[in-house]
Amino acid sequence: MKTMGLFLGCNIPLKLPDIEQSFRKALPELGIDLVDLEGASCCPSWGTLPSFDLPTWLAVSARNITLAEAKDVDVVTGCNSCFGILAETKHIIEHDEEYRKAVQEKLALINREYKGTSQVYHVLHALYKFVGPEKINEKIKYTLKQLTIAIQVGCHALWPSKVMAIKEPNPFFPTILKELCEALEADVPHYSRIEACCGMGGMRSTNMEKSLGLLKEKLISIKEEIDADMIVVGCSSCYLQMDGGQKILRDRGEIDFEIPVFYYTQLLALCMGFDPKQVAAINEIPREEIIARIQSEERLKEKQEG
Amino acid sequence: MYEGVVVLNEKDRELAIKTIMERGGDGVLRCIQCGACQSTCPMAFADFTLNPRKLIRLIQLGFLEEMIEDSSTWACQACNRCVEICPRNVKPFEIVFAYRRYQAMELAFSTSAVQSQMNLYMKGHAVFSEAYKETRQKVGLPPETPTAVSYPEALKEIQTLIENSPIMELGLF
Numbered sequence: 001m002k003t004m005g006l007f008l009g010c011n012i013p014l015k016l017p018d019i020e021q022s023f024r025k026a027l028p029e030l031g032i033d034l035v036d037l038e039g040a041s042c043c044p045s046w047g048t049l050p051s052f053d054l055p056t057w058l059a060v061s062a063r064n065i066t067l068a069e070a071k072d073v074d075v076v077t078g079c080n081s082c083f084g085i086l087a088e089t090k091h092i093i094e095h096d097e098e099y100r101k102a103v104q105e106k107l108a109l110i111n112r113e114y115k116g117t118s119q120v121y122h123v124l125h126a127l128y129k130f131v132g133p134e135k136i137n138e139k140i141k142y143t144l145k146q147l148t149i150a151i152q153v154g155c156h157a158l159w160p161s162k163v164m165a166i167k168e169p170n171p172f173f174p175t176i177l178k179e180l181c182e183a184l185e186a187d188v189p190h191y192s193r194i195e196a197c198c199g200m201g202g203m204r205s206t207n208m209e210k211s212l213g214l215l216k217e218k219l220i221s222i223k224e225e226i227d228a229d230m231i232v233v234g235c236s237s238c239y240l241q242m243d244g245g246q247k248i249l250r251d252r253g254e255i256d257f258e259i260p261v262f263y264y265t266q267l268l269a270l271c272m273g274f275d276p277k278q279v280a281a282i283n284e285i286p287r288e289e290i291i292a293r294i295q296s297e298e299r300l301k302e303k304q305e306g
Numbered sequence: 307m308y309e310g311v312v313v314l315n316e317k318d319r320e321l322a323i324k325t326i327m328e329r330g331g332d333g334v335l336r337c338i339q340c341g342a343c344q345s346t347c348p349m350a351f352a353d354f355t356l357n358p359r360k361l362i363r364l365i366q367l368g369f370l371e372e373m374i375e376d377s378s379t380w381a382c383q384a385c386n387r388c389v390e391i392c393p394r395n396v397k398p399f400e401i402v403f404a405y406r407r408y409q410a411m412e413l414a415f416s417t418s419a420v421q422s423q424m425n426l427y428m429k430g431h432a433v434f435s436e437a438y439k440e441t442r443q444k445v446g447l448p449p450e451t452p453t454a455v456s457y458p459e460a461l462k463e464i465q466t467l468i469e470n471s472p473i474m475e476l477g478l479f
Contacts, residue, residue: 010433013451017442024447036452039460041430046384048423048432049473051406051415054330056471060464084384109470110463155385162389171390197348197383205418206381210352278446 002130004121005068006034007086009079010042011236015282019236022265022279023078023123026272030131030139034076037067043085047202050085058099059106061089066107068118078123078265080235081201084156084163086120091163122157124234124264125166128176133183141273142299144186150228150259151177151188152218152242154235155197171195177234180264184271193221200241215245216254223257230290231261239263247284260287270294318368326365331404333396337362343388343398354378358388358398361405374414379406413476420478427468427479430454430461 004027012019027034041064042048049057065086068075077083093100094116107113121129127136151174157164158171168174172195178188197203199214219242222228233239243261250258262270262280269279276291297303326334343358344350350357356378364372373379379402388398409415422432430453435441439449454460468474 008451008453010431013442013453014431014433014435014438015441017438017447018445021445021447038452039454039457039463040452041454041460041464042426042432044426045422045432047380047419048426049468049471050384050403051380051419052410052423052473052476053407053471056467056473059467063463063467084386106467106470110466112463155383155387159386160389197351197385199348199352201383203348203352203381203383206377206416207352207354210354210381214348214352275446281445282441 001031001033003033003035003073004076004126005037005071005073005118007037007040007064007068007075007077007082009077009082009236010045011240012079016236016239016263018279018281019078019239019263019266022263022269022274025274025279026265026269029272030127030136032076032126032130035071035073037064037071037075040064040067043079043082045081045085047205055099055102055106058089058092058103061086062093062103062107062114063110063112065090065118065120066112066114069115072117074119074121076121076123076126078236078263080122080154080156081237083120083122087163090116090120119165121165122234124153124157124176124180125164127180129166133179136180136183136268137185140184140268140271141301142271142294142296143301143304144184144271144294145299145304147186147229148226149181149186149188150191150222150226150231151181151194152198152231152233152235152238153177153195154233154238157234158195177232177264181232184267189226191221191225193218198238198241199245200237204241211241212245212249215241216249219246219249219255219259222259223255228259230267231259232264232267233261234264236263244284250285258285260285260290262287315368318370319366322365322368322370325370325408326401326404329404329407331397331401333394334362334365334401336394337366337396337398338394339363340393342391342393343396346387346391348383348385349378349381352381354381358402362396362398362401365401365405370408374409374412377416379409380416380419382406411472411476423473423478427465430464
């Protein structure tokens with residue numbers, strides 16, 4: 001059993017708590033115990049302190065990491081912005097003497113010290129490293145045989161690879177989320193815009209139309225090339241865009257299809273048999289039908305194997 | 307003077323480069339304008355005025371103020387594709403963010419940045435939703451999050467860090 005500090009961020013606990021619930025349900029059964037990091041703040045996200053003052057960004061991020069250090073655990077987070085920010089912070093502090101000094105001086109103001117004893121993991125990376133596709137497959141109740149998944153990893157879990165403890169062999173052709181979905185026995189084909197940005201984040205708050213333009217291209221690529229039954233994301237911001245942004249495009253008549261979206265651990269929890277009212281309850285694009293198909297008698301793994 | 311000729315000023319050049327380097331963009335002089343960053347940049351795909359390659363060129367030539375009102379830099383996703391593939395270790399993303407920091411301290415940022423900054427200072431979360439307790443209960447979680455918004459002493463620490471930073475000069479809070 002490994003114990004990890006769950007870093008929640010903002011979107012997951014405040015807007016998408018069904019994703020939080022999917023971590024709390026699925027991970028302990030797979031051998032990852034979660035402890036809370038009480039008092040953790042926003043990472044802080046790219047549009048806030050990182051856009052204003054570099055040392056202050058690093059100090060607020062480092063404070064968050066010290067919460068895990070105090071509990072002697074590694075950090076695990078499901079938000080890609082949080083992962084990118086915290087991993088980048090750790091990398092800068094540990095490779096740049098000047099910034100490290102500046103951060104320690106700032107942390108001294110609140111009686112804290114950065115030690116560097118906690119590693120930072122994305123939840124996909126933690127599942128891949130500490131559980132692995134084989135064990136995930138052993139633990140599922142329902143399989144996704146003959147269902148097609150389009151994966152969307154999310155930028156900050158891919159680049160820059162130099163700041164990450166777990167690396168993709170080639171981040172421009174990501175395979176970790178693919179293997180984790182294959183562990184649920186789904187088909188996970190390649191599509192041409194597999195690594196393309198969904199358009200969320202700073203782009204969406206700066207220019208909504210340009211942001212939705214990127215999303216539309218990506219969705220059409222998914223529909224026309226692999227006709228996916230669902231989109232599976234590894235990032236809570238991608239979730240908001242691929243689900244909520246897709247609804248906007250659909251309502252405007254810019255696309256004439258709907259593809260349900262899941263965060264990976266939501267799908268994992270559904271395959272493990274957890275209640276969709278708890279682990280997959282907040283969405284714009286309807287998911288009821290696909291959830292009923294997933295949690296159906298004929299998909300029971302023991303029946304298929306029996 | 308020939309029409310269409312731009313006169314470069316060495317002092318402007320020095321100031322531009324110093325401003326960006328001091329704010330985290332230390333690779334700016336290594337750029338040879340190969341365009342690898344632009345070839346993989348979501349900002350470029352979405353057709354914003356600026357992309358890392360163009361911004362770096364403006365800085366190298368000393369046109370620091372030229373694009374101060376342009377909001378393209380705020381559309382940067384911080385995705386770091388450019389950092390991954392740059393053959394000269396320029397770290398273009400860090401230059402885009404260094405330019406943002408220059409813009410921010412000159413008060414050239416969007417209102418959306420103000421709201422999230424305020425949220426961070428007041429609640430400890432850049433993204434905040436008043437209805438969160440109800441949403442959490444609906445999915446079977448306790449209404450309170452184990453995060454800064456539920457811990458006044460944690461919020462105080464975050465406020466102390468922000469209060470001891472140059473951001474206070476902007477008079478946002």
